[in-house]
Amino acid sequence: MDTLETRELRYFVAVAEELHFGRAAERLGMAQPPLSRAIQQLERRLGVCLLERNRRGVRLTGAGEVLLQEGRAALDATAAAARRTRRAGGADSPGGPRDQLVLAVKAAASHDLLRKLLDAYAAEPGSAEVEVLLCGMCEQEELLRDGRADVALMHTPWNSLAGFDSEALTTEGQVALLPAGHPLAAREALSLADVRDVPDLPLARWPSHGTYAPGPGPEIHNQTQLAQLIALGRTVAVVPDSARSWLWAEHAAVPLTDAPPVVTHIAWPVHSRSVALAGLIRTAARL
Amino acid sequence: MDTLETRELRYFVAVAEELHFGRAAERLGMAQPPLSRAIQQLERRLGVCLLERNRRGVRLTGAGEVLLQEGRAALDATAAAARRTRRAGGADSPGGPRDQLVLAVKAAASHDLLRKLLDAYAAEPGSAEVEVLLCGMCEQEELLRDGRADVALMHTPWNSLAGFDSEALTTEGQVALLPAGHPLAAREALSLADVRDVPDLPLARWPSHGTYAPGPGPEIHNQTQLAQLIALGRTVAVVPDSARSWLWAEHAAVPLTDAPPVVTHIAWPVHSRSVALAGLIRTAARL
DNA sequence: ACGCGGTGATACCCGACGGGTATGACAGGG
C-alpha cells in the first residue's frame, strides 16, 4: 500500500529527467502508454501530484522535485546494495576470491600521494587487492553512493564530504597556471583578483556536479585539454600545487596568496565494516 | 536483470532478521513457500549465496551480512522518498498546506534548549509548523534516515552524526546521579572510576542502538524508570548536567571531573533543500 | 480555416509471475 517499488522510482526519475514521456520510455526500453499509466498509479498511490502536464511537455511540481532528489538517492542505495553484495559473494568461503577494494580517484590528481598510498598498503600484510577507478572531476561522490567504489580520494573545496566518513590526508596551496610568456608569469605571487580579471585570459571553468557556471572562459573537461589551452595562451586556471608535476615547458605556475587551500581526504560510505577498507584507511592516515 | 526490487529487499531483510522463513513470512503477511522461492530467485539473480540453510534454521553468509546492511539502508532511503514526497504534496500550490517540519528529540533531553529553539523559531516571520517527535534513546538516526523526521537534536557521544549534516549547539558536562542518602552523594566531585565500581550500586546500562552491553546494572528504557531506580537506591547513572532539571528530592547530583562532555547538535539529512529547514537551522545556530 | 505533427491519455489484450495450497524431503528429539 505505501511502499515504493524501485521500478516505479526508476520510471519516475527517467520521466523527471527527460520531462518527456516518449523519450523517457525509449530510455527505459519500453512503450510510452504503460509508462504513463505507471506514473499515474504512482501519483495515486502517493496521493500527490508529481507532474504538471501542459499539452506541450511536462513540468515537475514541488513534490516531484522532492521525489526526484530522494528517488535518486534511493536508487543509488539499492544499486549499491546489489553491487556490494555481488562483490562480497563467495568471499566468506575460505579459499574464495581475495578481498578487493575499488578506490575512486580524480584522474591526474594527487598522483604521488596515490602512488605512496598504494605502495604502502600493498606492503601491509594481508592487504586486499586495490583497483583504481580513475574518474572525472566530480564523480567520486556518485561512485561511492551507488556502490561502484568502496573508497575515494576527494579534494575540498571541490568535492563535498557530506554523507561520508572521511579523514584528511594532506593540505596544499594553489597556484595560477599561466602561459609561460604572459606578463603575469613573471610575478612572484598573485591574488585571486589578479587572475580573475585578466582581459585577454578568461578563467577556465570547471564543471561542478555536471554543470558549468556561466562565464567567458572555456569549459574544461580534463587535464590534457586544460594544459593545451593554457599552453596556447587561451586561458588561465587555478590549480593545486601538486599540479606542478605535470607542467609543460610552455606553462608557468605562480603561487596564489589568497586561494583557499586544497585538502585531500580519503572518504568512504558511512557504516562500512570491511577489514580491508579499515586497513587502507589506517595506512593512509599514517602517510 | 541486475536491479533489485524493494520487494526483494524487504523479503530478504525479514528473513535475515528472523533467520527463519516461517516467522519472516508471517511478519510479511504471506505464506512461506513463495518467500522461499523469492529468496532463491534473489540469490540466482545476484549470483551469490546469501543464506546457509542447515536443516535446523538459517545462517547468514558474508554476502548475506553485506546485503542485510546495505538493504536496510536502501529500504530506509525509499521509505524516506515516499514519506517526504507525500509531505511535500500540494505544498507547491499557493494557499496549499503550510510547510511542516518534523523534529526528532530524545524524550526528556535538552528540554529547555528545545523550548528556546521552538519559541525563537515560531517568532521568525514565515516559519513553518514544527511537529516534535519524541523518541527513545537512539532512534533519531533511524527517524532521519527513513524520512519520518526532517531534523533532529542529537547528543554526542551517544548519537552518531555519521551520514548527516549537523551543527553543534551546546556543550555540557556530566554528573553522577545518586540516591540522596548514599555516602558518595556528599562528595564535591567524582571521577568515572569512582562511580564505576561502587559495590552496592551497579552502573545503569543504556541501550546503544537497540542492544545492551553486558554488565551487572539494570537495563534502562526511559528516564522515569531510571529516576525511580536511583531513588530506590538500586543504581547510579552518568547523565548530562541538564538532567538536573528533573531531579527528585531523593536524588543527588555530583559533578564528574573526567566524563566526556555532551554536545547537543542539530542534525539533518544531507542534501536537504527545504527553506523551512534552513530557517530552523539558522535559528538554532543563533541561540 | 483546416490539416498535420506531436504530445500524453485511454482501451483492450495477453503473457509472466507473484502468491496460495498441498505436499515432499530431511533432521532431531521424545
Next chain:
DNA sequence: CCCTGTCATACCCGTCGGGTATCACCGCGT
C-alpha cells in the same frame, strides 16, 4: 520409531505489467 519442525518442490490461479492501436488535444504551418 514416529512426530515435529524445518525449508524446498509442484501445481494452480489471478493480478498486473507491458504491448499495440487509437483517441483527445493543442500549436503551428500553409
